[in-house]
Amino acid sequence: MDEPVSVTNSIDALYPSANLSSQETRWQNLIKNFEDKYGGKPAFVARSPGRVNLIGEHIDYSLYEVLPMAIAADVLIAVSPSMDENQKGVDAVLSMLNTNHGKHRPSECAVPSLGEAHIDATKHEWTNYFKAGFNGAIDLLRKEDAKFSPRSMNVLVDGDVPAGGGLSSSAAFVCASALAVLRANGRENVKKKELVELAIVSERAVGVNSGGMDQSASVFSVKGDALSVSFSPELHAEAIPFPKTEPPITFMVAQSFVTSDKHVTGPRCYNLRVVECTLAAEMMAKSLGVELKRDSGPLGCSLRGLQHAFFDGGTSSKDPPVSLGDPQTPYKEQLETMLSMVAELLENEGGYTREEIAASLSMTLPELEEKYMTKFPVQAVRFMVGKRARHVFSEALRVIAFKDLLQDPNSATDPNLLPRLGSLMNETQESCRDIYECSCPEIDRLCSIAREAGAYGSRLTGAGWGGCTVHLVPRHKVNDIRKAWIDKYYLVMEPDMSKEKLQEAVVVSEPGQGAVV
Numbered sequence: 001m002d003e004p005v006s007v008t009n010s011i012d013a014l015y016p017s018a019n020l021s022s023q024e025t026r027w028q029n030l031i032k033n034f035e036d037k038y039g040g041k042p043a044f045v046a047r048s049p050g051r052v053n054l055i056g057e058h059i060d061y062s063l064y065e066v067l068p069m070a071i072a073a074d075v076l077i078a079v080s081p082s083m084d085e086n087q088k089g090v091d092a093v094l095s096m097l098n099t100n101h102g103k104h105r106p107s108e109c110a111v112p113s114l115g116e117a118h119i120d121a122t123k124h125e126w127t128n129y130f131k132a133g134f135n136g137a138i139d140l141l142r143k144e145d146a147k148f149s150p151r152s153m154n155v156l157v158d159g160d161v162p163a164g165g166g167l168s169s170s171a172a173f174v175c176a177s178a179l180a181v182l183r184a185n186g187r188e189n190v191k192k193k194e195l196v197e198l199a200i201v202s203e204r205a206v207g208v209n210s211g212g213m214d215q216s217a218s219v220f221s222v223k224g225d226a227l228s229v230s231f232s233p234e235l236h237a238e239a240i241p242f243p244k245t246e247p248p249i250t251f252m253v254a255q256s257f258v259t260s261d262k263h264v265t266g267p268r269c270y271n272l273r274v275v276e277c278t279l280a281a282e283m284m285a286k287s288l289g290v291e292l293k294r295d296s297g298p299l300g301c302s303l304r305g306l307q308h309a310f311f312d313g314g315t316s317s318k319d320p321p322v323s324l325g326d327p328q329t330p331y332k333e334q335l336e337t338m339l340s341m342v343a344e345l346l347e348n349e350g351g352y353t354r355e356e357i358a359a360s361l362s363m364t365l366p367e368l369e370e371k372y373m374t375k376f377p378v379q380a381v382r383f384m385v386g387k388r389a390r391h392v393f394s395e396a397l398r399v400i401a402f403k404d405l406l407q408d409p410n411s412a413t414d415p416n417l418l419p420r421l422g423s424l425m426n427e428t429q430e431s432c433r434d435i436y437e438c439s440c441p442e443i444d445r446l447c448s449i450a451r452e453a454g455a456y457g458s459r460l461t462g463a464g465w466g467g468c469t470v471h472l473v474p475r476h477k478v479n480d481i482r483k484a485w486i487d488k489y490y491l492v493m494e495p496d497m498s499k500e501k502l503q504e505a506v507v508v509s510e511p512g513q514g515a516v517v
Helices: 017-038 127-144 169-184 192-204 213-220 262-268 270-288 303-310 331-345 354-360 365-372 385-407 417-434 441-452 475-493 499-505
Strands: 044-055 067-081 092-098 107-111 153-159 225-230 236-241 250-255 457-461 468-473 506-509
Touching (some): 017 044, 044 213, 044 250, 044 417, 044 457, 067 213, 092 127, 127 169, 169 213, 192 213, 213 225, 270 331, 270 365, 270 385, 303 331, 417 441, 417 468, 441 457, 441 475
Antiparallel strands (some): 044 067, 067 153
């Protein structure tokens, strides 16, 4: 995991063989457009892919393990840096162009030699993602050299990860941007772990309480494998090969064409869930009389941190003391214990008001809002902390079960492997729909149609509230499921939907390669 990002002179290993011809054309067009705009070829191209999450939805920011995989869709950034070392007192100039110039306007930004690129998080501008990656990379370089001054850069961005589609276009953009800036400023060997860690923090500058799964999948992924990503006690990624079944394990990804940009809807959707999970951890800790230590959760503590605190062998501060967990308890049993405590400690199914939460934490209302709702503002009357904690603990258990099935040495010959994996995915969708409340009618409909047509398992992937769905399917059912979606969903939604759009709507997804230069 500490190895550097790969540097390659060929794109053959980056894409499925069926996509190579179209990707070669795309890369050639990127180079030509760069030459047309800037008068010379780029020095290099930084590339980082989107991802699809197989299982482990909305639990990364609670620091629980997830199982994503990279996809072929990616963000490419062609770069030409100034070849002169920048000097103190001289502004660097970022010239930022996008191949989709009809939608994304050109932009230029001056960066003070010892400053950073200005980001206005209140404005949803495409250049904010490049600036976020730029600032994260520059911050890292200044930790090594306090007097470091960035070089000027000409960049041209091309991305085919659908924005707001649940495939992590923003993480791919920020990861590619940070990689491009590090490389442009002389860092020949960019360590994957440091790139992921700075990208996680960088994306929060754009106004999202990012957890870390998206960036990890975009950088660490290995072509052909799933990726196990854990966050406690520190970031760790491990490739998980798929069993060699016959027929092969096959995933389909279907777009709902309901756009849900978490940078826009964050206050009432994504960011609100982060706050609710954090408050669940704080309220349960208060009830149990345990002290939460600061961790890498977006707001400084997490439900995983609560689990650690409960099972660390300490004593409760309650009077009389609450019996805490045995540190020797197996991990799965720890999770089952945490799940069982949710109903008792967060019993109000109707949620809690700000005033009720403040009282339970022995805080004033202004103190509560300052600590949890200022950095990333949220919009809510009642906070459904019990339901959110129940989803997190149960989903973490499903990740364990899914991973165990993939790693079982007898799995390749188990006739029930795919139905069992699919059942776990279906359980995730039910929890996302009913408990975490991050699905939507269109997502539910796509999942229902797929199951009726023969899918083993169907669920939303990504932040939810729209975006994409992922489906584990029998290889021989791919065409049947695609036809069912076209007839019962896409042409019902848009009767004159073009063949091109229908082609884009559904893809058979193979595990892709992570970031490269």
